[in-house]
Amino acid sequence: MDAQTLTVSAEPTSARAYVRATPVPAMAPPATTVGALGWVRTNLFPSVGSGILTVLLLVLLGWIAMWLIEFLIIDAVWTGSDREACLPTAERPDIGACWAYIGDRFAYIVYGSYPIAGRWRVDVFFAMLAFGTAWLLWLEAPRRDIGSIYFFLFLPVASFVLLHGFESIGLPVVDTALWGGVTVTIVVAAVGIVVSLPIGVVLALGRRSRLPAIRLLSTLFIEFVRGVPLITVLFMASVMLPLFVPDSWSPDKLLRALIGVALFSAAYMAEVVRAGLQSIPKGQYEAAHALGLSYWQSLRLIILPQALKVTIPNIVNSYIALFKDTTLVFFVGIFDFLKTIEVARVDPKWATPVTSATGYIFAALVYFVCCYAMSRYATGIEKRLATGEKR
Amino acid sequence: MGAVPFYRDPKLRGLLLQAVLCAAIGLLAYGAVHNAAENLARANIASGFGFLNVTAGFDISQNLIDYSPQASTYGRAFLVGLLNTLLVAGIGIVFATILGFTIGIARLSKNFLAERLATGYVELIRNVPLLLQLLFWYNAVLKALPEMAASIVLPGGFILNNRGLFTPRPLFADGGQIVAVLGGAVVAAVLFNVATARVERLQRAIVVRIAAIVVIIVGIPVAAFLAGGAPFAFEYPEIGRFNVRGGSEVLPEFVALLLGLSIYTAAFIAEVVRAGLKSVSPGQTEAAQALGLRRMQTLRLIVIPQAMRVIIPPLTNQYLNLTKNSSLAVAIGYPDLVQIAGTVLNISGQAVEVVVITMAVYLSFSLITSLVMNIYNARYALVER
Numbered sequence: 001m002d003a004q005t006l007t008v009s010a011e012p013t014s015a016r017a018y019v020r021a022t023p024v025p026a027m028a029p030p031a032t033t034v035g036a037l038g039w040v041r042t043n044l045f046p047s048v049g050s051g052i053l054t055v056l057l058l059v060l061l062g063w064i065a066m067w068l069i070e071f072l073i074i075d076a077v078w079t080g081s082d083r084e085a086c087l088p089t090a091e092r093p094d095i096g097a098c099w100a101y102i103g104d105r106f107a108y109i110v111y112g113s114y115p116i117a118g119r120w121r122v123d124v125f126f127a128m129l130a131f132g133t134a135w136l137l138w139l140e141a142p143r144r145d146i147g148s149i150y151f152f153l154f155l156p157v158a159s160f161v162l163l164h165g166f167e168s169i170g171l172p173v174v175d176t177a178l179w180g181g182v183t184v185t186i187v188v189a190a191v192g193i194v195v196s197l198p199i200g201v202v203l204a205l206g207r208r209s210r211l212p213a214i215r216l217l218s219t220l221f222i223e224f225v226r227g228v229p230l231i232t233v234l235f236m237a238s239v240m241l242p243l244f245v246p247d248s249w250s251p252d253k254l255l256r257a258l259i260g261v262a263l264f265s266a267a268y269m270a271e272v273v274r275a276g277l278q279s280i281p282k283g284q285y286e287a288a289h290a291l292g293l294s295y296w297q298s299l300r301l302i303i304l305p306q307a308l309k310v311t312i313p314n315i316v317n318s319y320i321a322l323f324k325d326t327t328l329v330f331f332v333g334i335f336d337f338l339k340t341i342e343v344a345r346v347d348p349k350w351a352t353p354v355t356s357a358t359g360y361i362f363a364a365l366v367y368f369v370c371c372y373a374m375s376r377y378a379t380g381i382e383k384r385l386a387t388g389e390k391r
Numbered sequence: 392m393g394a395v396p397f398y399r400d401p402k403l404r405g406l407l408l409q410a411v412l413c414a415a416i417g418l419l420a421y422g423a424v425h426n427a428a429e430n431l432a433r434a435n436i437a438s439g440f441g442f443l444n445v446t447a448g449f450d451i452s453q454n455l456i457d458y459s460p461q462a463s464t465y466g467r468a469f470l471v472g473l474l475n476t477l478l479v480a481g482i483g484i485v486f487a488t489i490l491g492f493t494i495g496i497a498r499l500s501k502n503f504l505a506e507r508l509a510t511g512y513v514e515l516i517r518n519v520p521l522l523l524q525l526l527f528w529y530n531a532v533l534k535a536l537p538e539m540a541a542s543i544v545l546p547g548g549f550i551l552n553n554r555g556l557f558t559p560r561p562l563f564a565d566g567g568q569i570v571a572v573l574g575g576a577v578v579a580a581v582l583f584n585v586a587t588a589r590v591e592r593l594q595r596a597i598v599v600r601i602a603a604i605v606v607i608i609v610g611i612p613v614a615a616f617l618a619g620g621a622p623f624a625f626e627y628p629e630i631g632r633f634n635v636r637g638g639s640e641v642l643p644e645f646v647a648l649l650l651g652l653s654i655y656t657a658a659f660i661a662e663v664v665r666a667g668l669k670s671v672s673p674g675q676t677e678a679a680q681a682l683g684l685r686r687m688q689t690l691r692l693i694v695i696p697q698a699m700r701v702i703i704p705p706l707t708n709q710y711l712n713l714t715k716n717s718s719l720a721v722a723i724g725y726p727d728l729v730q731i732a733g734t735v736l737n738i739s740g741q742a743v744e745v746v747v748i749t750m751a752v753y754l755s756f757s758l759i760t761s762l763v764m765n766i767y768n769a770r771y772a773l774v775e776r
Contacts, residue, residue, distance in 0.1 A: 043503035050502045057504045213409035217416065227757035228750045229715040231729055236750070239742040243430045244423035324520040331721060338523055345530070357531040364519045364527070371518035 071096040072361070079103075086352040097358045098350070105344040112180015112335050121162045121171070122183050128155060128162075129190060137377065139384075152194055163187070176254040180335035182366075184254070188261055188326040188336065193319055195262040200269025201304070207274055218270070225267035230328050234260040238332040257329045265322045272318050276311035277303065310385065316378035320371045338363055427743065436740050443469070449734055451726045453642055465735050472731030473752060479648050479727065480714040486653035487713060488706075491660025498665045509661065516658035522719050524655055529647035529723040539630065548627040548638075556641040557628035644725035648717065656713045663709060667702035668694065700771055704764055711760050715753060728752060 032038040045051040075096030077086045086098035102109070111119050132155050135147035163183075165173035179187070206218030225233065237260030242250055251259075280303055288298030308315075327338045335343070344350070345359045397403055431438055443466035450460045455474045458467060497509035516524075534553055537543060542552035550557040628638025671694050679689040720727040729749060736745040 043501070046501060053502055054504050057502075057508055061504070061508065211405045211409050213413055217412065224754065227754040229718040229729070229753055231718045231721065232746065232750050232753065235729075235733075235736075236746050239736065240427075240746055243427045243742065246426055247430060247433070320518070324518075327520040327522040328719075330522065338520070338526075342526070353535065356535070357527075360523060360527040360531050363523055367520055367523060368515065368518045372514065375514075375518065 070094075071357075083350050083352050083355075086350070086354060088353070095352070095354050097361060098352060098354050099358065101344070101350045101352075101355055101358060102362050104350070105340075105347070108181065108344060109337065109340050110182045112183060112340060113178045114180065114183065115174060115178065118165075118172070118174055121165075121174075125159050125162050125183075126186070128158065129186065139381075152198075156191075156194055159187075159190075176252050179254065181340040182337050184329075184334060185326050185337040187254075188258060188329055188334075189319075189323045191258050192261045192265045192322045192326070196265035196269045196318075196322065197315070199262070199266035200273050201308075203266060203270035204273035204277060205299070207270065208277060222267045222270050225264055226271070230260075230264050230325055231331055233264045234328060234332050236260065237263075253332070254334055257332050257334050260332075261322070261326065261329065265318065265325070268318055268321070269315070272311055272314045273307065275314065276307035279310055280307050312385070313378040313382040316374055316381070320374045320378075323371060323374070324367065337366070431743075434740070438741075438743065440744055442739050442741050442744065445739070447735070447738075449738065451731065452724075453645065453726055465739065468731050468735060469728070469748060472726060472728040475725070476714070476717055476720075476727040476729075479645060479652070479720070479725070480710075480717050483649055483652040483656065483713050483717070484710050486649065487656035487660055487709070490653060490657035491709075492664050494657060495661035495664025495668070498661060499668055513658045513661050516655055517662075521651065521655045521716055522722055525647060525651040525719055525723055528650045529644065533643040533647050539634070542630050542635075544630075550628050550630060550635060550638070552635075553643065554635070554640075555643040556646055557635045557638045558641065559628065560626045560637070560639040642725065644720070644723050647723055648720050648725045648727075651719075652713055652716060655716070656709055659709050659712070660706060663702055663705045664698075666705075667698040670701045671697045703767065703771075707760055707764055711757055714756055718753075 031041055033042055044054045073096070075094050077095065077098050077100050080086060080098075080100035081104065085100050086095055088095045107119075111122055114122060132147065132151040135141050136144065136151055141147060161169075161171065163174070163179070164176070165171040167173060203218050203222055206214045207222060209215050209218070234257060237256045238253070241256050241259065245251065284302055284306065285298065288302040293301065326336060329336050330339045330342075341359045341363045345356050428438075444464050446461065447463055447465050447468045448460050449468075451458055451468065451471050453475055454471045455478065456467075456471060457463075458471050494509045494512055497505045498513070500506050500509070533555075536551060536553040539552055539554060542550050544550055548559040626637045628640075629636045675693050675697065676689055679693040684692065717727055718729040721730045721733060724730065732745050732749045736742055739745070
């Protein structure tokens, strides 16, 4: 059988129907995977189901985008001095965002009720804070050690003198009840940022201490604060704190809220720092010990520089949470940014159907830009730190 | 070499440090209690938890248990608030989980648009404060809904307007409610037993369990319907001139809080899910494909069981966060625990007790959660040699 087939097929003849004499027609080339068309095919329409999903999502996206553009730009009212500008009329039935209202109340949103004559002080504070922040965040900046002294020591004192006032150098005292708006939000966030990190480091070290009493107290504090909502901590700071101190002290309302926010974020910061401390190999502690460094020396020179470096992204994330949480001082009667939006929103001078939405969208944009910038920074640092580990 | 001076002895130094710290804290606590007692005496406020038995005298807009301002006590008011917190947290957890898993999986999708949209959602929602989102949903969306007369009528008999959401309410004949629940429970138990007994033989645990749950969900109403001889119909809400007649009412505060919490927490759950799915090494997926498993099988049998080990602890943490965040209900006036505590505090002036009760409740939530998590971790943690 085999021999016969072989001899037959060897003959150059087409007499036998089952032997193919012409080549198979070439298959169609595979769908292109390069170029714009290829990208669309692999990323948007890889299969029927995925393609249907793409179309549905495109419709959804288009609908949202159209609505947003119409509301925020096309139908929006840009100028006007009171509600008349933003009320729907016969010739303008669809009214979009009422930006005129934001423009009108802008000074209130930024400064609250801070006296108009003293608002330059707030501006100087903003400038000093921006300078310090830039110095610290820009990793190639010269003399960052002086920068941190400026930020963590000089700035708090200078800001207090500027904002609160100091009679003997000619700055009249401005009561904190008059502070408001973006100013208060930034003050609360900045105090939280400056205070929570050192307290957090101390608590984290305490939780890892060999001494049982210190460990117990630190753990209790951290777990207690992390177990309750911030709002109850703020309530505690605002209604219970005045009870716990002598009657004559009666701490300032803003100060009470600041204490609440700082303690709350310190507990979260402690857990972030503790994770960083745990990531340092035991050999580092032992080596520092073997070199004869004391506990504090080894912390300052060996452990903390490494631990804090790897923790920077998490510290920034924790600052983002803190920045968002500053909105809660709202509940203890502090006029922060969100509260001024709330107050401006119900102002009868600007009572229109779109006022609320405009105010909230504006606030959301501001918060989003700040938080997103911080989170991009954290991601950037994370990438930068990872380069050292790459092989 | 002389003897080491006593202040260089690490043991002694440790003891001394702790003693000083304890003394300082003790002193602080003593001072606080002393001042509190003095201040309270001056303000004429009796301390202690006796006030819980005093008649509350204020109304609560949503109560799951019987409550009346004239007859009920502060203690009862706290209970109403606690139940309201649990209600919104429970429903919120269900919605947040569904939405969060969908978005988390979409973030790993090969579909470019789905992936980008999911990322955009997560970035937008995570970077805007929850309080702002709640206020937005309540004041800019729900309060901006049409008036009663121009209510939006949704399919299925739902009515939506600026007074809230009105849903059809099942009507039961006399005793029908009890018959329905009992009958449903019996049918459900039987079905569940039958279903799980077959698990061993079928070797398809997940599918059968899902089927069992579906059967239970469908089973209870059907059993109730049959048991009562089909005694109930739905009472549909009807729009009146000033009010909606009939049906069940869901407060706009509740709807806003539920929306805000679910949408906010879903963004965080999505990140948890994404991290969990990514933690399963690609070798696992490749091995599964090499064994000839299909895509869904790979996901169901290989990836998800391994990912769940990573997902569940942070997921529970998010559930806890949602519960704690529900305290922001105060901003929009939903009567949760903190809102009622605030009202009680203002009326009775018992600041210390009220804050302690509120904190104790949230603290016990978090302690119970971490206890359950410890047990879970002990059972399911990856065991290595």
